[in-house]
Structures are given as C-alpha cells and as structure tokens.
C-alpha cells in the first residue's frame with residue numbers, strides 16, 4: 294500500500310500525482326526517510342520534528358498534525374508488514390496553475406511509501422571510498438527539501454568515480470556528503486561541520502553526538518579542509534540508511550589503517566540502540 298493524503302491505496306492501482314503538483318514542477322516540498330528495524334521506526338519523533346521545522350522554514354502548511362502523521366506512517370508500516378527497510382514521506386505545497394509565487398488555495402499533498410532494504414553490513418564492516426566535489430547547493434541545506442539536484446549531481450559524480458559517496462567542499466571547507474553527514478577523527482576526537490545552514494542536521498548525527506557523549510569521546514563542531522581529512526586517523530559518514538559507515542579512502546588517499554577504534558565504538562553503541 295502507499296499513502297496519498299489520508300488514503301491508503303494499492304500501489305498498482307491507477308494512482309496519479311497531478312502534473313501541476315508543485316513538488317513535481319518546482320521541487321516545492323519537503324521529505325523524510327525513516328529507518329524501520331524489526332517493524333519498529335527508529336527516532337520517528339526526531340524526524341517528524343525536523344519535518345515540521347522544514348515546513349516552517351519554507352512557509353508551508355502541513356496537512357496533518359505530527360500525531361496524525363505519526364499514526365499514518367505507523368499504519369502504513371503495519372499494513373505493508375515492513376520488518377526491515379525504510380519509510381519515505383513527503384509533503385508538497387500542492388497543485389496549482391504554474392506560477393513561482395505561492396498559490397492562493399493549493400492544498401498540500403502528503404505521500405508516503407515503504408521499501409524493504411537490507412542494512413549495508415559489508416560497508417559497515419569494510420568501509421567505503423568517497424570522492425570530493427564542489428558544494429554547489431543553495432544556502433539553506435538545513436532544510437530537508439525536495440530540491441536535491443545539487444545532491445543528485447554530487448552522488449552521480451561519486452558513482453562515475455567508483456565511490457559510494459561524494460563529500461562536498463564549500464570555500465575550502467568540508468560540509469557533508471550528498472546524502473550523509475561527514476566526520477573525521479583525530480587524536481581520539483570527532484570533528485564535524487557545525488549544524489548551520491550549510492548542512493542538514495542529520496538525525497543520525499544527533500545519535501552520533503549522544504553516543505560520543507556517553508563514551509566520553511569529544512564531539513567537536515569545527516570547520517576543516519580536505520587537507521585535514523587526509524591527515525585524519527579515521528573518517529566516517531552517517532545517515533538513516535548508511536547508519537555509521539567508515540570511510541577508508543578519500544579520492545586516492547587512504548585514511549588511517551581502515552576502520553579505526555572510534556568508529557567501531559560508535560558502531561557498537563549504535564547497534565545496541567537498534
């Protein structure tokens with residue numbers, strides 16, 4: 294089943310999204326991806342809080358309250374008997390004759406679906422290779438909007454260079470991955486870009502900070518360059534789908550000696566949480 298507003302419908306039915314839906318024409322909308330483990334959502338409240346903030350930041354009404362949205366998402370997971378995978382949901386500003394300014398009386402459109410997806414265990418174990426690209430995105434990357442072309446181009450560059458992720462660089466500073474947050478470890482301390490308008494404040498990033506605090510590992514929000522990355526003892530990314538994934542190579546530079554003790558400790562604690 295999928296969800297369109299307050300209707301649960303079979304996916305193979307004649308479902309349609311209007312050609313003048315602003316999400317389709319302008320990317321005028323917001324989204325969330327939530328992980329489901331053994332049928333239970335992980336940090337859904339945090340995702341819904343961020344969803345509400347994203348809507349507020351683009352001056353968009355949400356069609357349902359947090360409680361109502363939570364219920365619909367949970368019902369969808371149960372209907373589809375999703376055990377391990379993700380639930381994707383988004384709201385667009387709705388359908389209206391194409392004009393850039395906000396339409397007078399368009400109704401926001403909520404859609405959601407679930408997808409079985411195994412955890413990338415090999416990547417957790419062995420780590421991944423990433424490449425660096427220029428961060429060409431707009432200046433409100435803190436909003437989880439449907440405007441993902443910059444992210445798409447970055448990810449495509451990674452795939453064309455046999456890498457799993459592209460780490461974006463803005464003014465000689467490492468911001469984040471195309472769909473992940475990025476960290477380096479030096480002398481037992483974790484460094485990551487401050488949660489400002491230049492990155493998305495990842496839910497998994499919040500969990501990484503909580504785990505670091507629990508383990509007494511300094512979690513330092515600080516600007517750093519690619520040169521700092523090359524000198525790092527360890528590097529890793531985090532996201533709802535990548536969880537905590539070690540980074541063992543950046544461009545042609547090997548980082549440390551493969552997944553290090555800090556990222557392993559964070560992974561171990563994360564595993565306990567789920």
Ligand SMILES: Cc1ncc(COP(=O)(O)O)c(CN[C@@H]2CONC2=O)c1O
Nearest residue numbers: 471472473474493495496497532533534
């Ligand atoms: C640009 C960007 N930064 C950071 C993150 C990490 O945020 P979370 O920890 O909250 O997931 C994401 C996740 N993007 C989602 C996660 O999976 N696929 C996505 O598009 C992202 O797209």
